[in-house]
Amino acid sequence: MNKIYGISLGPGDPDLITVKGLQILKVSDLIFYPGSISKEGRKDSYVRPMLDHYALDQDKLQGFFLSMGMDRSAAEVTYRETVIQLLAAYKEGKKVSIVCEGDLSFYASFSYLLEKLQSENISIELIPGVNxxxxxxxxxxxxxxxxxxxxxxxxxxxxxxxxxxxxxxxxxxxxxxxxxxxxxxxxxxxxxxxxxxxxxxxxxxxxxxxxxxxxxxxxxxxxxxxxxxxx
Known part of the structure; x- marks a missing residue:
C-alpha cells in the first residue's frame, strides 16, 4: 500500500532536513509545497528554495498558495482543492509527499490538510523536523x-x-x-x-x-x- 507523507523541512536552512525526510523526497512521484498570496496577488513560497536546493525533478513539484490573514475562508478553499489533488494522485498509486517549513506539528498549514486526509482513512506517515x-x-x-x-x-x-x-x-x-x-x-x-x-x-x-x-x-x-x- 502506498502512503501520503508529510515531511518537515526545518526553519530555512535546507541542510536541517532529516535524512529520512530527504530520502522520501527523492523517491516521491509528486511533492506538494505551500506558498502565500500577497494582497497584490503575488505568489511566493518560503520552502521552494529549500526544495530547489535538493535538485529534485521540477516536474514533481506542485505548489498550493494561501491567502494570508485572519480570515481563513479563502485558505479553506485551497486546502479542500489540494486534498482532492492529493487523493487523486494517491489513488493512482503515486508516492505523494507534502512538505512544510519548520515542524509539521507546530503552527503548520499541513495540519489542516492532515485533518481532511485522516477522514479518508488512508495511510499517512509524518516525518518530524527542527522547530x-x-x-x-x-x-x-x-x-x-x-x-x-x-x-x-x-x-x-x-x-x-x-x-x-x-x-x-x-x-x-x-x-x-x-x-x-x-x-x-x-x-x-x-x-x-x-x-x-x-x-x-x-x-x-x-x-x-x-x-x-x-x-x-x-x-x-x-x-x-x-x-x-x-x-
Missing part, C-alpha cells in the same frame, strides 16, 4: 530550559500583560507570529527588564538575529520571525 525556536536558541547560543525551568509558547501576543501573566508559570517564553501585534507590543517590551533574543528568516541568506530589543525600533518585522524572552 524554528530550536534553531533560534542555537543561533543565540542560549538554553531554552535548565533543570526545573518551564517553557511557554505564545502566538500573537499584542499586550505585554499577557506575557507577564505567562511568566507567573514559566521561565522562558517563545513568542511566535509576532508581526501582527508587534507595534502594540513593542513599547511594553522596551519598558521591561527581560532578556530578549530576536530572530527572523532563520537559516536563509536573509537571516537576522539580535539580543538588543532597541535595535528593532524601526525594523519591519516579517512573518517568519520570533522572539525568545527570559525573565
Amino acid at each position: 524554528s525556536f530550536s534553531l533560534a536558541a542555537a543561533r543565540h547560543q542560549v538554553p531554552l530550559c535548565l533543570q526545573q525551568e518551564k517553557l511557554a509558547v505564545l502566538p500573537l501576543a499584542g499586550d505585554v500583560r499577557e506575557i507577564e501573566h505567562a511568566f507567573e508559570d514559566a521561565d522562558t517564553i517563545i513568542l511566535m507570529k509576532i508581526r501582527m501585534g508587534w507595534k502594540e507590543l513593542y513599547p511594553g517590551l522596551l519598558a521591561k527588564n527581560w532578556k530578549y533574543y530576536y530572530c527572523e528568516r532563520l537559516g536563509t541568506a536573509d537571516e537576522y538575529i539580535t539580543a538588543d530589543i532597541a535595535a528593532l525600533a524601526h525594523r519591519e518585522i516579517p512573518y517568519f520571525s520570533l522572539l525568545i524572552i527570559k525573565k
Whole structure:
C-alpha cells in the first residue's frame, strides 16, 4: 500500500532536513509545497528554495498558495482543492509527499490538510523536523530550559500583560507570529527588564538575529520571525 507523507523541512536552512525526510523526497512521484498570496496577488513560497536546493525533478513539484490573514475562508478553499489533488494522485498509486517549513506539528498549514486526509482513512506517515525556536536558541547560543525551568509558547501576543501573566508559570517564553501585534507590543517590551533574543528568516541568506530589543525600533518585522524572552 502506498502512503501520503508529510515531511518537515526545518526553519530555512535546507541542510536541517532529516535524512529520512530527504530520502522520501527523492523517491516521491509528486511533492506538494505551500506558498502565500500577497494582497497584490503575488505568489511566493518560503520552502521552494529549500526544495530547489535538493535538485529534485521540477516536474514533481506542485505548489498550493494561501491567502494570508485572519480570515481563513479563502485558505479553506485551497486546502479542500489540494486534498482532492492529493487523493487523486494517491489513488493512482503515486508516492505523494507534502512538505512544510519548520515542524509539521507546530503552527503548520499541513495540519489542516492532515485533518481532511485522516477522514479518508488512508495511510499517512509524518516525518518530524527542527522547530524554528530550536534553531533560534542555537543561533543565540542560549538554553531554552535548565533543570526545573518551564517553557511557554505564545502566538500573537499584542499586550505585554499577557506575557507577564505567562511568566507567573514559566521561565522562558517563545513568542511566535509576532508581526501582527508587534507595534502594540513593542513599547511594553522596551519598558521591561527581560532578556530578549530576536530572530527572523532563520537559516536563509536573509537571516537576522539580535539580543538588543532597541535595535528593532524601526525594523519591519516579517512573518517568519520570533522572539525568545527570559525573565
